[in-house]
Amino acid sequence: MSFPPFGQPPAPAAPPGFGGPTPPPTGRSKYAGIVAAEPREPQPAPGTYQLEVLALHEGVSPKSRLEWWKAICRVVAVAPGSGQADGDEVAVLQMMTPSGAGLVKQFLLAAFGTDEAQFNAWAASVGDAAVNQALVGRRVNADVSRGSDIPDKPGEFYRNYRFQAV
Numbered sequence: 001m002s003f004p005p006f007g008q009p010p011a012p013a014a015p016p017g018f019g020g021p022t023p024p025p026t027g028r029s030k031y032a033g034i035v036a037a038e039p040r041e042p043q044p045a046p047g048t049y050q051l052e053v054l055a056l057h058e059g060v061s062p063k064s065r066l067e068w069w070k071a072i073c074r075v076v077a078v079a080p081g082s083g084q085a086d087g088d089e090v091a092v093l094q095m096m097t098p099s100g101a102g103l104v105k106q107f108l109l110a111a112f113g114t115d116e117a118q119f120n121a122w123a124a125s126v127g128d129a130a131v132n133q134a135l136v137g138r139r140v141n142a143d144v145s146r147g148s149d150i151p152d153k154p155g156e157f158y159r160n161y162r163f164q165a166v
Contacts, residue, residue, distance in 0.1 A: 041072055041091035043159055044144045047082020049075050050166060052139050053111060054089065056132045067096040069104050076139065092142070092161065103161055110163040111138040139166045 051073035071092040075084045094100045147158030
């Protein structure tokens with residue numbers, strides 16, 4: 001650090017972010033190697049829909065450390081008065097609690113159009129990865145209603161789902 005000559009005021013500080021000359025380009029962006037975050041699909045508004053499964057994601061939330069299940073779906077049919085439009089992409093989210101797992105199973109049974117015993121036998125024979133792959137492109141009827149408000153998230157609410165085979 002250098003000091004100004006005795007009796008002279010110090011030079012003004014550079015504004016934040018302007019601490020010196022711009023380094024020469026390195027041929028590489030500072031954003032290289034960073035994976036862009038995927039946009040979040042909205043959850044469906046209350047209403048009655050026919051949904052087509054586009055993708056399935058399962059994982060643990062880094063924030064809550066809870067296991068979640070998410071089906072990305074396209075709305076292919078809408079009952080009058082429902083809040084989504086044909087072609088909208090929505091996410092059916094479910095935390096894997098005992099009741100949440102039951103709703104996921106209801107979704108799977110409706111999508112595959114089978115009963116629980118047949119589904120369980122088939123799923124056990126092919127494995128979870130094959131079940132998830134086979135789910136893509138299937139359709140399910142969904143009745144979505146408004147649940148209770150989500151604490152600490154003004155305007156957000158839980159969804160209550162009921163799934164049926166197409």
